[in-house]
Amino acid sequence: MNFDNIEVINLNHVKYLENKLLNGQFEDLEKIIENLNKKNFNHPAIKLLYANSKVLKKNSKLEEKKIAFDIFLETYKSNSNFKKVLYNLCAICFQIKEYNKILILLEDFIKQNDYDDKVYGTLYKIYGILGEAEKANEFAKIIVKNEPKNLEAWSAYIFTSLYLEKFKQKDAINLFNEFTNNVPKYEVKEKISNQTLNSKIRVGFITPYFNGNSIDGFLLGLLENMDRKKFEIIGFNLGNSNQKSDHLIHHFDNWNHVFDLEDLELINFIRKKNINILIDLVGHGPGNRLPIFKNRVAPIQISWLGYTNSTWLKEIDYIISDPYLIKKNEENLYYEKVLYLPNIWGAHKKLDEKLKIKELPYDTNNYVTFGSFNNFLKISNNVIRVWSEILDKTNSRLILKCSMHDNLEIRERFLNRFPKNITNKNKIVLLERQKEKQNHINLYNKIDIGLDTFPYTGVTTTFEAIWMGVPVLTLKGDNFTSRCGESININLNLREFIADDTDDYIKKAVNFTKKIEVIRNLRKNLREQAKRSSLYKTKDFSNQFCNELKNLWIKKIS
Structure with a gap:
């Protein structure tokens, strides 16, 4: 079909281009559309075909996906009944890491429409990426209410609940009992054997x-x-x-x-x-x-x-x-x-001994640098309140490292959760994610004192910090999830770095900024102290672990 010098796009033109799209002739399709005059290019059907081509082709580049996103966004704003366009926006936003614009549309959509699984699923994922556990949990809860047999949603709801201040272990059995009842039982052909092979x-x-x-x-x-x-x-x-x-x-x-x-x-x-x-x-x-x-x-x-x-x-x-x-x-x-297990639920293999522990940052900066490299989902609103109060009361900075996706939009949204009097003084430093593990570990050399998150505490990040001579202040919890930091510090014999409550957490953090010699000594000695503790004694841990497995099996077959 000849598109040269056509004045008005008609149905035959659209169908011809649709076939190009369906047959995967994306380059031909885009070339034809790009040669149209401005009026024909802006025909709604033509622009949508162009946008779909940009995202469907295998070698689609980021900039092309952004072009498609903008076209879909413009189309949906002009006709909010066009659900397929909204679904396209839902899919592309994760590829181009564009969340603020789509959030406005989705939040508006749920005010005016009944439950929609794609929309609520997207809202859950976006808020998870943004590190806003409360909102992610809210949408996961709505999904399981509408789709009680959606086990993926149930797991999302249960997992994100652990990040919340309001989560109480005693309430969880009733809260999650419906999940248990919805897990299917299958008619299984193979039988379970209680026999060991080769005595192993x-x-x-x-x-x-x-x-x-x-x-x-x-x-x-x-x-x-x-x-x-x-x-x-x-x-x-x-x-x-x-x-x-x-x-x-x-x-x-x-x-x-x-x-x-x-x-x-x-x-x-x-x-x-x-x-x-x-x-x-x-x-x-x-x-x-x-x-x-x-x-x-x-x-x-x-x-x-x-x-x-x-x-x-x-x-x-x-x-x-x-x-x-x-x-x-x-x-x-x-x-x-x-x-x-007698000491700790998990021992970590020793990190590289060649990772050099540098001098205390305080000695160069003349201020204390707090830090946390935990997932942003763990940084709850209460954590932000407590950390902000510590920063406000001390001559200090706080280093955080972006988790998951990292772009300017996420950084700005995250920083906006802190009080202006903290961010305006540049008291928070956001570091980029590191692709190489060694580069990530070396960033601990920028930190004097680690601050643990709550109620979902750090684990791997705490082990890493300790290896690099950085003590981590943690908060007492009321269940497994919220006590991991406590267990680590007890095993390390650092009970002074366990706070009873948030007031005590603030008080301890402030006091440690006045005890630089204590922090300096820990910088020099903490790695060796950790190596003598249960934290890195993997051989002892393995023996304990395997003995428990052996005893369980003997009990099972006896």
Whole structure:
């Protein structure tokens, strides 16, 4: 069809271009449209075809996606009944990291329309990326109310609840009981075996996060020290198979890629492997496959490491804890039986000894630098209030590191959560994410004192800070999730860095700015102190861990 010198776009022109789009002839389509005059180019159907082509082609560049986003945005603003255009905006916003504009549209949409799964799902994801746990949790709750069998939404709701000040462990059993009831039971073909093969206990680990995320140092510390004469180690990789997700493969006797298996297929697959003890490393984190545990794939099922609370599934038999995370009188608040390790629930492999601890930043800056490299989701409004008060009362700065996506929009939105009297004085420094682990660790040399988040405390970041000579002030909690910092500092014999409440947290932080010699001595000695503690004694930890597994198995088959 000839588009040269046409005066008015008609239906035949549109259909011809639609076929170009459907047949994947994106370059031809865009070339034709770009040669149209301004009036024809601005024809609504033509602009939408152009925008769709920009995002659908395989080699679409960021700038092209931004062009498409702007076209869809303009189209939707002129006709808010055009839902498909809104859905396109929902999809593209994550690719171009543009959230403020779409949030305005979505918030307006929910005021005027009934429940829409795509809209509410997008709102949940955006607020999660922005680190606004309360809002993310609010939308996850609405989703499960409207879609009670949406297990992904249930996990999102349960996980984000752990970030909230109002979350109470005693209320959770009733709160999440509906999740338990909605997990499906399947008719499973394969039977579960209680037999050991070759006299070894077959222990499986399952997660989508074998890709070098924050569990690596803990998991490696265990795997490297497990007695292979007594245990056979099997990995089930729920993530995509690639070099990054397979980097631990040589630590396993048997490695399985199971990303593509549906739940029933996965249940039968794992049962065929005759696993004696299966350890879940993700809990309610993204990409979990908790329904397989409801259908029991191993005689003993355990939750450990990547998730710090109950899964709310009675079929998961044990949750691994330590004496400081779950009190004896609180065991009834968790669906699983509590398996106590004597000192700490997870020991981290020692970091690189070559990582140099530099002089205290205070000695150069003449002010105290506080810092936290925790995920922004953990930085609640109450955390911001407390940190702001500390900054206001002291000659200090606060260094934070952007989590997840990092762009100017996210930074500005995050900083706007702090009082103006803090941000106007440039008391907060936001560092960029580091691609290389070593560069990330070296950033701790910029910090004098670490500040822990609450109620969801740091774990890996705290271990990293300690390795670099940075003590971390934490707050006492009331459940597993909120007591991790407490357990770490007790094991490190740093009880003076555990605050009783937020007032005490502020008081301690302010006082530590006046005790520079104490901080300086910790800078020099904390790594060695940590190496002598349970934090990095992975061999001892592994022996304790494996003894517990052995005892559980003997009890099971006796």
